[in-house]
Amino acid sequence: MAETSEYNIGTQELPLMGKVNAIPEKAVEEYFTSGHRTCQGCESALIMRLMAKAAGPRSIILGSTGCMYVANTTYYSTPWVVPWMHTQLGSSGSAATGTAAALRALMRKGKMKEEPINVIAFCGDGGGIDMGVSSISAALMHAKYNLAIICYDNESYANTDIQISGASPWGANTTFTPPGKKFRIMHDCWKKNIAAMYAVGHTRCNYVATADASYPADLIDKVRKALAVKGPAFVHTLDPCPKGWDYDPFYSHKLGELAVETGLFPLWEMTDAALTYTGISARQVYGKRSRKPVREYLETQGRFHHFVEEDYEYFQSEVDKMWDDWMVPGVIPFKVNDPSKK
Amino acid sequence: MATATEQQQGAGVHLLTGSEVMAHICRLADVDVITAYPIRPYDTVMQYVSKFIAEGDFDADYIPAESEHGQFEIVKHASACGARVFTGSSGVGWLYAMEPLAVTAGLRLPMVALVGCRALDDPGAFGTEHNDAMLVRDLGWMINFPDTAQEVIELGLLAYRVAEDPRVYLPCAIAMDGAFLTHSQATVRLPGQDEVNAFLPPYDRGDLLLHPDNPITIAPQANEDWLMEVRRQSSEAAKNSYTVLKEAHADFSKIFGTNTNPFLDEYMTEDADVVLCGVGTLSLPVKVAIREMRKEGKKVGMVRLKWFRPFPTEELRESLSRFKAVGVIDRDYSFGSPYHGGIVYNEIKAAMYGADKVPHLKGFVCGLGGREVLLEDVKQMADKVISMGQNDAADNEVDWIGVRG
Numbered sequence: 001m002a003e004t005s006e007y008n009i010g011t012q013e014l015p016l017m018g019k020v021n022a023i024p025e026k027a028v029e030e031y032f033t034s035g036h037r038t039c040q041g042c043e044s045a046l047i048m049r050l051m052a053k054a055a056g057p058r059s060i061i062l063g064s065t066g067c068m069y070v071a072n073t074t075y076y077s078t079p080w081v082v083p084w085m086h087t088q089l090g091s092s093g094s095a096a097t098g099t100a101a102a103l104r105a106l107m108r109k110g111k112m113k114e115e116p117i118n119v120i121a122f123c124g125d126g127g128g129i130d131m132g133v134s135s136i137s138a139a140l141m142h143a144k145y146n147l148a149i150i151c152y153d154n155e156s157y158a159n160t161d162i163q164i165s166g167a168s169p170w171g172a173n174t175t176f177t178p179p180g181k182k183f184r185i186m187h188d189c190w191k192k193n194i195a196a197m198y199a200v201g202h203t204r205c206n207y208v209a210t211a212d213a214s215y216p217a218d219l220i221d222k223v224r225k226a227l228a229v230k231g232p233a234f235v236h237t238l239d240p241c242p243k244g245w246d247y248d249p250f251y252s253h254k255l256g257e258l259a260v261e262t263g264l265f266p267l268w269e270m271t272d273a274a275l276t277y278t279g280i281s282a283r284q285v286y287g288k289r290s291r292k293p294v295r296e297y298l299e300t301q302g303r304f305h306h307f308v309e310e311d312y313e314y315f316q317s318e319v320d321k322m323w324d325d326w327m328v329p330g331v332i333p334f335k336v337n338d339p340s341k342k
Numbered sequence: 343m344a345t346a347t348e349q350q351q352g353a354g355v356h357l358l359t360g361s362e363v364m365a366h367i368c369r370l371a372d373v374d375v376i377t378a379y380p381i382r383p384y385d386t387v388m389q390y391v392s393k394f395i396a397e398g399d400f401d402a403d404y405i406p407a408e409s410e411h412g413q414f415e416i417v418k419h420a421s422a423c424g425a426r427v428f429t430g431s432s433g434v435g436w437l438y439a440m441e442p443l444a445v446t447a448g449l450r451l452p453m454v455a456l457v458g459c460r461a462l463d464d465p466g467a468f469g470t471e472h473n474d475a476m477l478v479r480d481l482g483w484m485i486n487f488p489d490t491a492q493e494v495i496e497l498g499l500l501a502y503r504v505a506e507d508p509r510v511y512l513p514c515a516i517a518m519d520g521a522f523l524t525h526s527q528a529t530v531r532l533p534g535q536d537e538v539n540a541f542l543p544p545y546d547r548g549d550l551l552l553h554p555d556n557p558i559t560i561a562p563q564a565n566e567d568w569l570m571e572v573r574r575q576s577s578e579a580a581k582n583s584y585t586v587l588k589e590a591h592a593d594f595s596k597i598f599g600t601n602t603n604p605f606l607d608e609y610m611t612e613d614a615d616v617v618l619c620g621v622g623t624l625s626l627p628v629k630v631a632i633r634e635m636r637k638e639g640k641k642v643g644m645v646r647l648k649w650f651r652p653f654p655t656e657e658l659r660e661s662l663s664r665f666k667a668v669g670v671i672d673r674d675y676s677f678g679s680p681y682h683g684g685i686v687y688n689e690i691k692a693a694m695y696g697a698d699k700v701p702h703l704k705g706f707v708c709g710l711g712g713r714e715v716l717l718e719d720v721k722q723m724a725d726k727v728i729s730m731g732q733n734d735a736a737d738n739e740v741d742w743i744g745v746r747g
Contacts, residue, residue: 004395004404057554058554059554060423060552060553060554062419069563070563073559073562073563074562074563075562075563075564075565075567075568076562078559078562080557080559081557082554082557083552083553083554083556083557083558083559083560084557084558084559084560085419085422085552085559085560085561086560086561086562087415087419088411088415088441088442088445090411090441091411091412091415091442093412094407094411094412094415094416094419095415095416095419097405097412097416097419098375098415098416098417098418098419098420098423099419099420099422099423099552101375101403101405101416101420101425102374102375102403102419102420102421102422102423102424102425103423104403105374105375105401105402105403105420105425106374106423106424106425108401109372109374109401111374111424111544112424112553117553117554134408134409134412135408135409135411135412135415137408138407138408138412142405
């Protein structure tokens, strides 16, 4: 059967780090350098740096509107050593598809030298979890296009003054959801379970992972696996944001760890239709390590300072459900009914 | 046995719709990346394109997208990577892509798109209105309005040639009247591949190519520091498109052996007292009505604009100054504009301001939502213009023709 997807330009072989002390040896060069003007303690900027390091020089990076465009890429002081292009807020999936399609068509037709070129499109939570969902969903359908979508999630529209997004945690104080005398909790939705949503809904997508810059070797390896796999891939990172989460920049790394240690943001990867928990999350799932109380994470951040006892309890109960009730802990948010137990 | 597409693709005369001709342009231009999303009436072009690809008649990455926004963003990025691209839409679908449409022009990417002109519903309407295509007229898009399937060859190939010229690097919309042109068959002489190759060089993005060998940053934050200079460059590019189009048209005439005017299609104007002006397939009923009115001794002609962007100001001033009175027929609206006229009317009025000899200009709104423009409608408009010319009196009233109540 002749399929339109027969031609694939292939992917690069990128060695994995395994441990953090391998990074200086195996990935020395920086492709995201000085010139950006992100805030002190910005974990999203660290994601950009590690992502570019992981991808290397034969890459094209597309960036949708958000902090990592506006604060990152000023004319005459671009930090990008690799070719970089802006894309619209809702079009990281389309940007990656269009770039991969051009490379594929031009190489197949002999109009461009054949070589595997990494295509990465990044988006914030606005671009990857709200507005851009349909374009990313479409991008994850095409097995013939080798591309990776990296969603750097700092849990608000942080570039435009910290407004609520589909990724903002329940109860968070944002400029669109300020606590008041009548309503203490203006944001009454639970954060979207986005990585699992993309993984479950796109059976031709061979790699989906969650990551966090507090675990840089794990992050680099996940980006490299996303690039090495044939077809589309998606990586969701959780990025503490001193401005949006309201804490001293000193605590960015610590908060990234706490998000995982409390079980709020489990680290996992799905590849070849199988799920693997990584790092601390793996030990938590198999009962080798307990989860820290989520209160420890929440109390460090000003955006939850209006919480009262019942709010902390509700938040903890929802996190407990993720681990105790979900079919796949922290990933698939329902279980299978057993008719014999009716 | 030859496939249907094989039978159709040879150079020579074929019975083709406007959409089908556009699909042949994609094949002859060896387009690399094409995106589709369904909306009537433009979408028939993608039925022909996809069949050509399925049959192996030409090679392109063809992607049915998830929305018009995705559709236009995909080809925008493909164009930045050096791919020749094609896409299209209609009506509110075109507006769903308005964000990519604006940035494509801002980024100076030579996208070529078909607009199957359609009313902007609500209320629901599939028929032709030009407001969809006209909405990009201020953004740096070139816009042409072919009136016949044959003219799609000229305006389609010129679109690629001019858009991809480094002096221009601007996108081009081929605005085809829905149904009247997208879906109506006519005999068309298709050019051969050798002629097209002689006319249309490969797309070369030069030092603006997004590739690891050329690690540039495209579309950084420029803000008030640079944006005005960037806009000025776009304005210069739009100015250049006029000159480049003239050059390209001369080459086209030579290579394909045609004899057309680059910007204006004049019909029975040599001895005309008055003319009717407009764009697109209006020319068909207007030309027939003119032939009938000529039998009654009325000296009426037609001046049709082939290109709305670049706007042929000098040619139009020179042409229209020859007549006593001019009627401009708009298949679009511009509510609340001067004299509540249409877009073409207002634009022509602006172009004529300050000319040595300015004819009286009257505006008409006609044929909205795909309503047929009847011969009686044309005659009614022509009579009003004739009487304006005879009385030598301005008539700034804009009349709606063929409307109930």
